[in-house]
Amino acid sequence: MGPAAFRARCGTPPSCTTTSTWGPECGPIFFAQVAAQPIIWQQQTADAAFGIRLSYPLLGWNEGELSLSFFRNDTLLQMLPFVVVPGAVVGAPVPRALLVGQVQGTRETAAIRLATKCLHDSTPAHLLVHATYGVAAALRIGHVAGVSTQERLRDGPKCHFDYDAFWQQFQGQRLATQLYLFAIETPEKPLEEVKAKYRPRTLRKRHYKQHLRREVAQHWRAAFLRAAPQCHPAASS
Structure with missing residues (x-):
């Protein structure tokens, strides 16, 4: 799916002014910006242009829910819808958490493999998670929650995502709510525990993902929080 078709299917929802969970940082102007589906991260390689867009979910919209979508040129490869919720909703003792409801992508595995190879062996799905880390960091939210296989809404022979x-892989802790909770500042596996021949590759991947996270956080602050920088709540722990 190209950007034009994507924009046509991800239009402005009928009501988009709720700010209770997003906090005072994001008001009606922010939701209008989302309707324009801005690019919040991009990278040009020798063979392709990669980017992450912010939008409303492609397959329907629940109030307050947004989506990050990963593109290679004009092809949509991966989507990750998310919403900011009170920690109590996911069973976590934190003020707010960023809840990921699904991770969906193309069935064209060759396209995923090509993108992964171009981006330091990092899959589009992993990069979208790190993009959500950047969003959470910009909003001073310390934790992300993700739906478990048991609790996913869609199931059946065509739903293979584990x-x-x-x-x-993100050191998620399974909660009694059957959701996974993980801190965005979780320490990495000590490099000494990685086989010596894999250490340079591991370092490249880590630095690349951290750089993406910082770029998304910086873009979010500059583009969406400029009008109210004094309103950032304390980071949840």
Whole structure:
């Protein structure tokens, strides 16, 4: 799906002024900006242009829910809808958390492999998670929650994504609510525990993802929080 078709399907929802969970940083102007589906991160390689867009969810909109979408040129590869919720909603002892409801992508595995190879062996799904870390950092939110395989809304023979295994890669803690919770500042595996021949590759991947996270956070602050920099709430722990 190209950007034009994507924009046509992700238009402005009928009501987009709720700010209770997003906090005072994001008011009606912010939601109008989202309707324009801005690019919040991009990278040009020798063969392709990669980018992450902020929009309303492609497959329907629930009040307050947004989506990050990963593109290679004009092709949509991965989507990650999310929403800011009170910590109590996900069963976490924190003021707010960023809840990821699904991770969906193209069935064109060759396109995913090509993008991964171009981006320091980082899959589009992993990069979108790190983009949400950047969003959370900009909003001073310290934790992200993700739906488990058991609790995913869509199931069946065409739904193969293993949410449990995916979130465990981010050291997610499974809660009694059957959601995974993880801190965006979770320490990485000590480099000494990585085989010596893989350490340079591991360092490149880590630096790349951290750089993406910082770029998203900086873009979010500059583009969406400029009008109310004094309103940032304290980071949740």
